[in-house]
Amino acid sequence: MTPGGPAASAGPDSKEAGGMRAALGGLTTRGRSFLAAGVAAAVCAYVLGQSDLLRVGLLLAVLPLICVTVLYRTRYRVAASRRLSPGRVPAGSEARVHLRMDNVSRMPTGLLMLQDHVPYVLGPRPRFVLDRVEAGGRREVSYRVRSDLRGRYPLGPLQLRLNDPFGMCELTRSFSAFDTLTVIPRTESLPAVRLAGEASGYGDGRQRSLALAGDDDIIPRAYRYGDDLRRVHWRSTARYGELMVRREEQPQRARCTVLLDTRRLAYQGAGPDSAFEWAVSGAASALTHLLERGFAVRLLTDTGSSVPGAGAEGFASSQESVESAGLMMDTLAVVDHSDGAGLSRAHDVLRGGGEGLLVAFFGDLDEEQAALAARMRQRSGSAVAFVMDSGTWLTGGAVAGALDDRLRQLREAGWTALAVTPGTRLADLWQQAARERTGESSAAGTNGSWGGWS
Template sequence: MALLDHLPRHLFTSRGWGLLAAGTLSLLCAQVMGRRDLLGLGVLLVVLPLIALAGIRLVKPRFRVYREFSPATVETASATTVRLAVARTGPEAGRIIMEERLPSRFGESPAFRFPSRSASGGTSRYEYRLRSGKRGQFTIGPVTAEFTDPFGLSLHRHTIDDGDTLTVTPAAVELPVTGLAGARGNDGITATRIRANPSDDDVMTREYRHGDPMRRVHWPATARHGALMVRQEESVTTPEATIILDQRFGAHSSGFGSVFSGSGDDGNDLVTSDTFEWAVTAAMSVSAHLSERNYSLRFLDAAGDPAFHRSPSAPEPDCEEYSGAAGLQSIAESLAAIQLSGPHHLRREQHDTSLREHSGGSESGQSVFDDRLIDKLAAHRMRGPVLAVLGRISLAEARALAPAAGYAANAFAIVITDRPAESSEVLEALRLGGWRAVSVDAATSLPAAWTYFDEGDATLAAAAADVRRGAEVTR
């Protein structure tokens, strides 16, 4: 048995190797003793496993695999149920052991026998649960089948499907109610009634806005008001909020070893950092908070492009505007695999990169917080709040972003950095432009940072004290 343990297990079973060994021994004895009966027995014992091996590779059993996730997308730290249905479509085979290959973060891959005890109609059904502590997209599967010939002499393992993708979205943190909604109120509904003098058809009108189709212009009302007026079909409009998500590699790569990339053995790790993960959670939480209040949302990056146009998990990469439950689900899926973009510097180069950024340079060569972003905000002037979720930015970048506050009903900025105490000049530049700005690190409580916009520094100071106390208790 010790010798069999060192033989390849992907060709023959223990029985097959035993027959080969017995056949070889018989052939040697036949050669020494000159016995024809031993020669015939030896040939038979050697040929049988080889025929079984050839047959199992030429006549492979075929299967169909159906895989379902419930729910189809799952939040981090929540569980999803994987349901497998395996049906045979090819010839019968002997004993079959199947295994569902999983990324290493999910633990040991489940194995099962086919057919199952509860098989019906030629289809066997299996079920197991998965949970991931990190967001991302993970390939679940493929299913591999290891089967034997009817005599149990040879083995063959092959893949019977391609696997399916499981999307793990960031979980939203519940945020307290603050004054972010501003003049529009916290209910997310704004009545906009602009009525002209009574006319023959008593049409409700409002002032023309950029982008309104000319066919809706109400010319009699335009003549009476001396300004372009359009027909107002609805008396209630949905408030809007714009979220700027800074996803530049350089903005989130400060600190030794703070950025990690896709080097895991499952190939699913993202280019991200602790500060960027905080930013992603903040974006998800704010989106859920505002969506509950009937806000429509716009997502932009630091250059004014659609925020998710580089996210491999985005259902609509070029989309900027989201509304309702479907829009919130699309945001969650888009944030699932979003990662840092721009040049990926080695750690020894990060210090030089930091110096270039603080002197006003841009490591990525891409213009940020410039006219493109300002034009996007100006197109929706004063229609709702703007929230900028930023990484480490330079003073020059803060001064470039500062005027953007003038296009928002309220402007909020959260700067996530390893050293919040060093961001005083950046925060001051933003505040001079009209932003309500706060600097936090990855250990800061998101609800505390959110509450800051109403209660000021006392909230963050108390939260920081709680974190320090928790660290002391741990030590």
């Protein structure tokens, strides 16, 4: 049973394959009473020599056994499936779980009770009562789940409780398959600030890229089966001694690194309204926005690790690798605090990178870490930092003076640094950062570009 995929039958749990002895343990109070009364009547009939009483006793004793046998055979002829719609939802949004029961036997079932195991954070455990299901019939039910906390939550296994029409026996069957619901961080729609240095097809970025690599620039490569013969580059063919074709150079896609500070000592408090959760949601919003704007985006943490399989050097593009973009969101769904004390590993990764936009979400910074963060900015690139003082998130007080010193330290290194206070929307800070950068660039006599914002 794959999340969001087609329904699939689930096999029985191996613990339930206990044979008829386990099935006899499913006799209800009524079934045990009938069995005891039948045995007692048979014994009395034998002692008293009453054949009619013997027939009644045998009927009372055999009826529960017949119900156990029929129900035991029926429970392994009922198939169950589960489907999530969708399998990945933002925190605070609902997903619907669809359950389907198929009676694959030639006999109708009795009363069925479905119970699906879900984590407490997703809501109460759903239970459904299904009336008689005809031979070859199908029943479908659904329920909703919702979580305010991001993460990956298992759904299942599904339990099925069967009753016979006489109420003599009650058996439980568990299905071993389960699904996983991924709750990703909340994302916020960011303002469409005009971007410079974007990929081809995105406003001014195309003109600037073509100024460096025009449409007429060519790079010869070896001929491949299916290439148009009109693209054969004869001069290169004569030079290399093999058939060469022209290959137009593609403009380079603008890059951006989103840095998320996950150090445990940099944040205080917990819960959906904590500073750390704001930083995670902010990183998710920035990733989504920049991918939509045509950037090749990389997610980096203070541990120096980026999302595995996200493409070259960890960068993912929404057009070239949708799976990588989803993988970054899945990573943010389960990201937790790191035990690291500093940002040195992230600094080493960024020091070896090229130019590009850097968007960072920092927790508490001491003087040493602020100096290290200041050196992360590349001379040829631009950087913006959203810095939090987690103490203000607990007390709701004013921004501490130490935070102002850290912001000043980052700004002197060329960062556009903003303080994040409780209740602040990232969209407002995003627009404020663009205005501040434009003002700084105008005062310096430049064209006002912000490595991506202008």
